[in-house]
Amino acid sequence: MRSRTPSGMRLVNLLLSGWTGLVFLFLYLPIVLLVVYSFNASRLAIVWEGFTFRWYEQLWHEFTAHLADERRSALIESMGNSVIIAAATTGLSVLLGTAGGWLLHRYRFPALRTISTLIFIPMIIPEIIMGISLLIFFKTVEMELGFATVIISHVTFCFPFVLVAVQARLAGLDPSLEEAAMDLGATPLKAFWHVMVPYLLPAIISGALMSFTLSMDELIVTYFTRGPKSETLPIKVYGMAKVGLNPLLNTISTVFIVGTAMLVICAELLKGTARRSREPG
Amino acid sequence: MTPGTGQLPEIQGAQRRPGLRGWLLFAPLMLWLFAFVIAPTAIMFVYSFCQRDELGQVVFEFSLSNYTRVFDKTYLKIFTNSIQYAAITTVICLLVGYPVAYFIGRASEQIRNKLLMLVMIPFWTSFLIRTYAWMSILKAEGPLNGMLLYMQLIAAPLDILYTPAAVVIGLVYSYLPFMILPIYGSVEKLDNALIEAAFDLGAGPVSAFSHVIVPLTRPGIFAGVLLVFIPAIGMFAITDLMGGGRVPMIGNVIQNQFGQARDWPFGAALGMTMLLLFAACFALSMRKSDAA
Amino acid sequence: MKRIGGLIYLLAIAIVAFLVGCKKDEPAAPAPGAGSAKAPAAAAVGKELNLFAWSEYIPEDVITGFTKETGVKVNYETYASNEEMLSKLLAGGTKYDLIQPSEYVIEALVKQNKLEALDHAKLTNLKNIVADLRDMPHDPGLKYSVPWMVGFVGIVVNTDKVKDPVKGFKDVFQDKYKGRIVALNDNREIVAWAMMTHGIDVNQMTPENLEKVKPTVEKWIKLVKVFDSDSPKTAMMNGDVDIGVVWSGEGAILANTDKKYAFVIPEEGARQYIDNLAIPKGAPNAEGAHLFINYILRPEVSKLVSDKFPYTNPNSEARKLLTPEQLKNPASYPEIKSKQTFRDIGKAASDLDKMVTDLKAAAN
Numbered sequence: 006m007r008s009r010t011p012s013g014m015r016l017v018n019l020l021l022s023g024w025t026g027l028v029f030l031f032l033y034l035p036i037v038l039l040v041v042y043s044f045n046a047s048r049l050a051i052v053w054e055g056f057t058f059r060w061y062e063q064l065w066h067e068f069t070a071h072l073a074d075e076r077r078s079a080l081i082e083s084m085g086n087s088v089i090i091a092a093a094t095t096g097l098s099v100l101l102g103t104a105g106g107w108l109l110h111r112y113r114f115p116a117l118r119t120i121s122t123l124i125f126i127p128m129i130i131p132e133i134i135m136g137i138s139l140l141i142f143f144k145t146v147e148m149e150l151g152f153a154t155v156i157i158s159h160v161t162f163c164f165p166f167v168l169v170a171v172q173a174r175l176a177g178l179d180p181s182l183e184e185a186a187m188d189l190g191a192t193p194l195k196a197f198w199h200v201m202v203p204y205l206l207p208a209i210i211s212g213a214l215m216s217f218t219l220s221m222d223e224l225i226v227t228y229f230t231r232g233p234k235s236e237t238l239p240i241k242v243y244g245m246a247k248v249g250l251n252p253l254l255n256t257i258s259t260v261f262i263v264g265t266a267m268l269v270i271c272a273e274l275l276k277g278t279a280r281r282s283r284e285p286g
Numbered sequence: 287m288t289p290g291t292g293q294l295p296e297i298q299g300a301q302r303r304p305g306l307r308g309w310l311l312f313a314p315l316m317l318w319l320f321a322f323v324i325a326p327t328a329i330m331f332v333y334s335f336c337q338r339d340e341l342g343q344v345v346f347e348f349s350l351s352n353y354t355r356v357f358d359k360t361y362l363k364i365f366t367n368s369i370q371y372a373a374i375t376t377v378i379c380l381l382v383g384y385p386v387a388y389f390i391g392r393a394s395e396q397i398r399n400k401l402l403m404l405v406m407i408p409f410w411t412s413f414l415i416r417t418y419a420w421m422s423i424l425k426a427e428g429p430l431n432g433m434l435l436y437m438q439l440i441a442a443p444l445d446i447l448y449t450p451a452a453v454v455i456g457l458v459y460s461y462l463p464f465m466i467l468p469i470y471g472s473v474e475k476l477d478n479a480l481i482e483a484a485f486d487l488g489a490g491p492v493s494a495f496s497h498v499i500v501p502l503t504r505p506g507i508f509a510g511v512l513l514v515f516i517p518a519i520g521m522f523a524i525t526d527l528m529g530g531g532r533v534p535m536i537g538n539v540i541q542n543q544f545g546q547a548r549d550w551p552f553g554a555a556l557g558m559t560m561l562l563l564f565a566a567c568f569a570l571s572m573r574k575s576d577a578a
Numbered sequence: 579m580k581r582i583g584g585l586i587y588l589l590a591i592a593i594v595a596f597l598v599g600c601k602k603d604e605p606a607a608p609a610p611g612a613g614s615a616k617a618p619a620a621a622a623v624g625k626e627l628n629l630f631a632w633s634e635y636i637p638e639d640v641i642t643g644f645t646k647e648t649g650v651k652v653n654y655e656t657y658a659s660n661e662e663m664l665s666k667l668l669a670g671g672t673k674y675d676l677i678q679p680s681e682y683v684i685e686a687l688v689k690q691n692k693l694e695a696l697d698h699a700k701l702t703n704l705k706n707i708v709a710d711l712r713d714m715p716h717d718p719g720l721k722y723s724v725p726w727m728v729g730f731v732g733i734v735v736n737t738d739k740v741k742d743p744v745k746g747f748k749d750v751f752q753d754k755y756k757g758r759i760v761a762l763n764d765n766r767e768i769v770a771w772a773m774m775t776h777g778i779d780v781n782q783m784t785p786e787n788l789e790k791v792k793p794t795v796e797k798w799i800k801l802v803k804v805f806d807s808d809s810p811k812t813a814m815m816n817g818d819v820d821i822g823v824v825w826s827g828e829g830a831i832l833a834n835t836d837k838k839y840a841f842v843i844p845e846e847g848a849r850q851y852i853d854n855l856a857i858p859k860g861a862p863n864a865e866g867a868h869l870f871i872n873y874i875l876r877p878e879v880s881k882l883v884s885d886k887f888p889y890t891n892p893n894s895e896a897r898k899l900l901t902p903e904q905l906k907n908p909a910s911y912p913e914i915k916s917k918q919t920f921r922d923i924g925k926a927a928s929d930l931d932k933m934v935t936d937l938k939a940a941a942n
Contacts, residue, residue: 017491021389028386029404032462035419036408038429042419049835052815079638079654105315112304114312118572122565126323128513129564131520131540134557137550137669138326144670161322166464169509174471176505207474210399211467214406215513218463222413224523228662232672233628233653242412244633244656246809248887249831250418258411265410269403340924341690343668360936367939418812425816447818448803530813531763531805533942534935545661546765547931 036262043255060256067253083241084257090152090237091220094159098216101160102167103209107201109168110175127162135162136229143230151232158230159220166219167212174208327561334554342548352555361539361556368536371525372518375457376465379514380507382458383465387506388499390466391473402470405463417456417527424452424528448530456524461517465510472506516564536560624675624863626651627870630667631678632853633658635727637886644873650866658808667692667858675861676870681852684723685716686922693722694857700868703875706895714852714919723854724871727889730826730912731767731849733842734811734833739820746845747771750821751798760813760822761798763805765934766920766927767849768795771823774847780918783926788933796937814839830888830909841909850917852892 043061047054071078105124114120127135139158140150148154182200202209224239231237245251304312337347355361390401408416423430424447431443446452476499484494500507522537536556543553629636633656641652655672657663660683667677679687687693698704698720707725717723735744739758744750750759761768770780772791804813810824811832829841855874857867873879880896888910891897897905905911923930 014485014491021385021392024385025389028382028462031459032405032408034423035416035459036411038419038423039411039415042422049811049815049831076642077638101315101318104311108304108308108312108315112302112308112312114304114308118569120316120319121572122568123319123323125512125516125564125568126327126561128516129520129561130327131537131557131560133541133544134330134554135326137544137665138330139322140666140669140671141329142322142326150672157322161318164318166513169513170468170471173468173505173509174475176472204475207398208468208471211402211471214402215464215467218406218409221410224413228657229666229669229671231655233630233655236656239412239414240656241633242414243658243808246414246418248634248827249809249811250415254412254415258415261410262407265407266404269400338925340922341668341686341692342664342927343690360932360939363939364935421812422816425818427817447816448813526763526805530803532799532802532938534938539935542765542931542935544665545659547928548661548664548925549928549931552928 039255040259040263043252043259045252045255048252049249060252064253064256064260079236080241080253080257083236083238084261086152086235087221087238090155090159090235091217093152093156094163094220095213095216097156097160098164098167099209099213102164102212102216103171103205105164106168106171106175106208107205110172110178124165124168128165132223132225133229136226139226140229149232150230150235152235154230154232155227155235155237158226159223162223162226163216163219166215167209170208170212170215171205174205178204330554331558333551334558336551338549338551342550344550352552353559355552356555356559361536364534364536364539367533368519371453371457371535372515372521374454375461375518376511376515378454378458379462379465380511383462383510384469384507387466387469387510388473391470391476398474402467405466409460409463413460413523414527416459417524420452420456420459421447421528424455447528448532450529450533453525453529456528457518457521460521460524461514464513464517468509468513469503469506471509472503476502519560623648623650623865623869625649626653627676627863627866628653628655628672628674629676629678629870630655630657630663630672630674631676632656635678635853635887637882640874640879640882643879643882644870647873648866648869650863650869652870673860673862674858675863676867677856677858678726678853679723679856680920681714681716681854682920682922684854684856686924687856687858688717688722689922692859694859694861694864695721696724696857696871697868701872701875703872706875706877706880706893708892708894711852711892715921716852716919717854723856724875725892726853726855726874727883727887728850728852728892729889730843730851730909730914731762731771731823732826732829732909732912733844734814734822734824734829735840735842736814736820736838737840738838744821744840744842747775747823748846750823751801753801755821756801757803758820759802760804760806760810760819760824761802762810762823762825763807765931766923767823768798769930769934770849770918770920771844771846772798774844774849774918780847780849781921781923783923783930785929788929792933792937795934796941799934799937799941826909826912827887827889830907833907833909834888841912843908843912843914845915847916847918848912848914850914850919852919 042053044056044058045053046057046059067076067078068081070076071081108114109117109120135158139154139161143150143154182204222239223237224243227237228240231240242250242254245254302308332346333344334352335348335350337345337349339345386405390398390405393401422428425431426443426445426447428447430446431440434440435443446455480498480502481494484498489497520535520537520540522535522541525531525533525535526538540553540556543549543556547553627650629641629652631654636654641654645651655674657666660680663677663679664683664686667674684693701724704720704724707720711725711728712720733744733747733750740755742749769783769788769791772794773780773782773787775794776791778787778790803819804810804822806813809828810822811828813819814822814824814832815835823844826841829839832839833841855867855871857864861867874883875893877893877895877899880891880893881899884891884896884900884904888904888907890910891900
């Protein structure tokens with residue numbers, strides 16, 4: 006194999022990994038600052054005033070009191086709401102976006118260009134217009150504002166991201182691939198599950214990641230479509246900026262980021278052990 | 287493929303006309319589009335031809351005046367400004383993001399998804415927290431200037447925050463993942479044999495890249511450009527926070543119409559113009575690639 | 579694979595149906611009479627109160643205290659600007675019981691008959707409001723609104739960097755401070771400052787007056803480095819600007835962090851803003867809303883708000899409970915020669931927005 010990788014290619018690989026490292030540094034630079042500032046003694050989280058664990062203690066107290074139902078913590082509640090909304094949004098967007106992308110590839114629908122353009126409307130339309138028009142729509146059909154309306158709105162602007170990723174992945178693929186699998190004796194269900202899903206998986210994962218991220222961070226559409234009980238983290242944070250960003254925000258973000266990173270690594274490790282035990286040697 | 291049949295250029299092979307089943311499967315997506323995209327957009331379309339009352343409520347009285355106002359030179363200038371920032375952001379994201387997407391797509395299977403997650407995780411904090419973090423990095427007395435001064439690369443603190451450079455940094459930071467992820471999807475399916483064949487035929491890395499890799503990953507590049515450029519046009523929160531709010535973006539102007547200016551119909555007209563502009567560009571780009 | 583596709587779609591439809599359904603199942607917010615167990619005196623008080631108010635403006639202790647006493651559950655939905663609130667209210671969001679608009683919005687809402695008249699018989703603590711806030715032009719006699727907190731727009735100065743005395747807007751907007759100024763990112767504010775400097779009433783938003791102040795606004799916009807309404811203190815504390823025109827609440831926070839920050843009420847005039855509680859037309863739980871207003875008018879409750887947010891408390895009895903330090907903060911209880919409040923300017927808002935947008939776009 007070595008002879009197949011020319012030395013020029015190895016140099017390119019080295020450069021690529023170096024560049025990727027630099028870009029990761031860029032992506033994590035503000036996160037590092039955020040983690041550092043979560044130990045900042047200053048109440049306003051703008052100027053460094055010394056090291057403290059105080060915010061972590063306070064977060065823990067708020068968390069336990071919230072769980073024990075003693076004292077409601079708006080911050081923790083909004084964080085929970087955001088995760089619930091983002092998870093539901095991701096699930097629905099993946100279903101809608103994957104199926105849509107695949108069907109548009111599989112069949113020759115009339116007015117395809119019009120349909121494709123329509124799918125992009127939620128991406129181009131300014132958030133405030135989308136927010137207000139959806140609010141007017143929900144009011145017209147008499148839907149009560151709350152989690153459902155927020156999730157529907159989020160899916161509307163998230164699923165195009167999944168669809169675009171899936172379409173890019175499908176580009177150039179022969180639509181009759183599955184039929185070939187079926188000709189070899191697989192049922193349609195098996196053919197889809199064993200041929201299409203694995204093939205589309207990288208696009209589905211990246212689409213899901215984009216949906217989750219967009220939903221976690223959306224402010225304006227959420228503001229208009231939320232009900233009195235569905236405050237999300239971005240809305241809470243935006244409001245807090247007025248009285249000074251509380252260091253608790255840095256703390257809760259740190260906990261969330263480190264928590265998810267740990268989860269990813271643990272899942273990966275578990276998968277690794279499972280694989281090794283299945284394939285001895 | 288015959289041009290002008292209205293199908294996407296990338297799609298080849300045995301595409302079929304949808305039968306009843308095809309349409310049934312497609313129905314939920316169409317329903318979703320009708321209910322949550324077309325209906326609300328139609329409401330705004332109607333509003334864009336209306337007038338408003340003192341409180342800012344929409345009065346149904348037909349008029350084209352909102353659209354004639356859109357073509358005022360101030361708003362045209364603001365439109366071009368926003369498109370400029372979006373274009374610069376897209377180009378930088380592509381240049382910075384492509385090698386990363388390529389690296390992740392070519393990495394071993396075990397670490398690919400982990401790397402993708404790592405690209406996204408920073409964005410699971412709130413936008414405002416991230417932006418404030420960037421602002422404290424770039425500020426006059428911030429760590430970046432401190433480091434540059436310490437290394438004696440500069441004599442006086444650089445003025446970065448509240449300049450167009452800061453805005454571009456903020457925009458590139460926010461949109462980079464949306465360039466990396468779709469390109470990754472295209473790179474991941476590249477066939478190693480093709481690249482090796484290019485080398486076997488004597489191509490250097492550069493020509494292998496430009497003649498084999500780029501054409502094969504074009505759908506991913508196209509998707510990435512779309513996902514960055516389009517949302518970036520309407521973005522104004524970053525320009526406000528990192529640019530100091532001095533340069534109005536089209537997003538600001540529209541937001542203001544629904545806020546302080548209390549002129550929803552004009553805001554709707556601006557939004558509809560953006561939409562039409564996009565639709566025209568999109569249709570044009572599709573026709574062009576059809577012809578190619 | 580068609581079957582699988584169908585399954586996916588069925589699942590998607592089921593989830594949507596579930597989402598829609600579960601929203602409908604929730605009990606409607608107002609259930610008249612049901613909340614009477616804990617508050618027998620008020621039989622018509624609903625179980626829940628939908629409060630739509632500024633974010634970070636009503637301490638959680640106040641809400642918890644109210645719920646403990648009356649058994650009414652408070653749903654606190656927030657907004658970050660009057661205009662945001664107005665947009666959602668006009669588009670017809672949730673049925674709110676209590677909103678918290680500023681004075682000029684109260685006036686606009688009253689004009690359009692969008693507010694319920696208050697029943698003063700139920701507001702036994704209304705007498706605590708200081709006299710000079712009872713007859714403001716936006717709502718004479720407090721027929722529709724009760725003041726919550728009062729603030730000002732003023733000048734904040736980093737005295738380490740700015741040595742010259744600063745008394746008014748004309749001292750701020752000078753060529754020598756170019757690139758060192760922060761200002762509120764609010765088109766009406768900057769125009770109002772220019773009008774005060776010209777000695778024009780800030781509410782006479784006529785085309786002639788706009789034309790008159792245009793050159794001033796044009797010049798000022800070029801001098802400003804940062805426009806920020808949400809957190810102007812950030813640019814100040816970061817050291818990127820040394821002088822600015824900000825909300826008094828922001829000024830008070832700055833003054834509390836460091837002695838070097840001075841808060842000055844501009845001599846040309848102080849723009850006073852009054853945030854109020856009001857009940858929108860058709861509120862399902864107007865009874866509960868009255869109860870809440872009367873609750874926050876209690877001196878000891880109002881003091882809780884002052885402890886958390888350094889604005890001017892309109893409650894004369896509550897002021898007696900404050901510490902001397904609180905009363906001494908110049909950003910909270912300033913001495914003011916001439917006060918100006920914003921009135922509703924109707925459609926002129928759009929002309930003003932156009933002018934400032936033009937000037938900002940041309941400045942770059």
